[in-house]
Amino acid sequence: TKQTLANIAEVDKDINAFINVDEEGALQRAKAIDEAGIDADNLLSGMPIALKDNLVTKGFKTTAASKMLENFKPIYNATVVEKLANLNAISVGKTNMDEFAMGGSTENSAFKITHNPWDTNKVPGGSSGGSAAAVAAGEVLAALGSDTGGSIRQPVSFNGVVGMKPTYGRVSRWGLIAFGSSLDQIGPITRNVADNATLLNAIAGHDDHDMTSSNKDVPDFSANLNAGVKGMKIGIPSEFMAAGLDDDVKQTVLDAAETYRKLGATVEEVSLPHTEYGVAAYYIISSSEASSNLQRFDGIRYGYRAEDAKNLEELYVKSRSQGFGDEVKRRIMLGTFSLSAGFYDAYFKKAAQVRTLMINDFTNVFKDYDLILAPTAPTPAYGIGEDISDPMTMYMNDVLTLPVNLAGLPGMSIPAGFSNGLPVGVQLIGKPFDETTIYQAGNAFE
Ligand code: GLN
Numbered sequence: 001t002k003q004t005l006a007n008i009a010e011v012d013k014d015i016n017a018f019i020n021v022d023e024e025g026a027l028q029r030a031k032a033i034d035e036a037g038i039d040a041d042n043l044l045s046g047m048p049i050a051l052k053d054n055l056v057t058k059g060f061k062t063t064a065a066s067k068m069l070e071n072f073k074p075i076y077n078a079t080v081v082e083k084l085a086n087l088n089a090i091s092v093g094k095t096n097m098d099e100f101a102m103g104g105s106t107e108n109s110a111f112k113i114t115h116n117p118w119d120t121n122k123v124p125g126g127s128s129g130g131s132a133a134a135v136a137a138g139e140v141l142a143a144l145g146s147d148t149g150g151s152i153r154q155p156v157s158f159n160g161v162v163g164m165k166p167t168y169g170r171v172s173r174w175g176l177i178a179f180g181s182s183l184d185q186i187g188p189i190t191r192n193v194a195d196n197a198t199l200l201n202a203i204a205g206h207d208d209h210d211m212t213s214s215n216k217d218v219p220d221f222s223a224n225l226n227a228g229v230k231g232m233k234i235g236i237p238s239e240f241m242a243a244g245l246d247d248d249v250k251q252t253v254l255d256a257a258e259t260y261r262k263l264g265a266t267v268e269e270v271s272l273p274h275t276e277y278g279v280a281a282y283y284i285i286s287s288s289e290a291s292s293n294l295q296r297f298d299g300i301r302y303g304y305r306a307e308d309a310k311n312l313e314e315l316y317v318k319s320r321s322q323g324f325g326d327e328v329k330r331r332i333m334l335g336t337f338s339l340s341a342g343f344y345d346a347y348f349k350k351a352a353q354v355r356t357l358m359i360n361d362f363t364n365v366f367k368d369y370d371l372i373l374a375p376t377a378p379t380p381a382y383g384i385g386e387d388i389s390d391p392m393t394m395y396m397n398d399v400l401t402l403p404v405n406l407a408g409l410p411g412m413s414i415p416a417g418f419s420n421g422l423p424v425g426v427q428l429i430g431k432p433f434d435e436t437t438i439y440q441a442g443n444a445f446e
Helices: 002-015 023-036 079-086 129-136 153-159 193-203 247-262 275-296 312-323 326-339 345-368 391-396 402-406 435-445
Strands: 018-021 048-052 090-095 142-147 162-165 185-190 233-237 266-270 371-375 411-419 422-430
Touching (some): 002 018, 002 023, 002 090, 002 129, 018 129, 129 153, 129 185, 142 193, 193 411, 233 247, 233 345, 247 371, 247 411, 247 422, 247 435, 275 402, 345 402, 411 435, 422 435
Parallel strands (some): 048 142, 233 266, 233 371
Antiparallel strands (some): 018 090, 142 185, 162 185, 162 411
């Protein structure tokens, strides 16, 4: 832990992956484990881990990268944080992200810009950009992120590491600062597939605090790591390979398909016909849920409070106007509009119907296939400042990741190639609650 903290102090000067490092707490926890003795059978015992800063940590600042929560010290731990602590993993700090997880480059943080370790002029992706960069830069071996529309898979693709968005309900969301409650999942970010499976086992399972967490048994996700892919049926959705995809990214997917064929799998083209409506449906649903979830930041109960308000209404308006950044305000307006009495049928309801069609698309493919192979993001990491001023471009970039959230499926991005020296990831999408097969195929590729 001491070495990790020293390394972070050195490396993070250039990367800015962390918002707050918990030096004192980490050393205290390490000391307690030293005194109790390391448990050799527990791979996580004494393991330094980083947490995205939308996971609440008791007594330690949790900001969601927002001015609204700049000085917020939660009074409890998220279930995933508690589970890791019980396994004696050591949380060393909280990582940078887009404010309230809204964004895809970590440039929407109220506090700092995180740099991609492969080229510090490039973004680390987002919104879990700090967690992905911290793992890629070797600051920690593992981190947790959250994924509402791609926020684990896209940054790990940009950083050449491994990230899993588990099935909706696989991991408790208790203590995850909510963005889109029907889409959000917490998941592990690691350097390799085997570590990822271990970490998912550590955080998965039913939780009485989260009624959407599943009662299904949690299997040993590492059980089939070395079983190979012989006889497996893998589909590549043609809609995901369409125009707009960077040539090198496309080639990386085709190469990955070839690798799987050589390893004994069948790889064929499949169709997810409603893919083109995904971005519109996702931004309506996620923003609607966000507008509701963010109502609690009212300047009264906790978080930022404007100083010069003359009455209650002004206190709400000023606290929210000053506390939230531009992207968060854009989503609140979009969501409030979509849910309003006059427009609900035209927007929210329509988006919910599209979501059902997209779920049916996946269900049809999974009748005949074990897994879907797809690009994770349309491009490799782009330049800091390049896309952020154009929200539509930013939203379109999520087209390949957000269908998985709308359908509640598990999806993992693994490093598969390079484009001009920058890593390119591919995505493996599985049947509901079948993370084990994703890990099996991911490990075979490595
Ligand atoms: N980029 C997407 C968005 O801005 C996804 C974010 C996420 O998964 N948290 O909504």
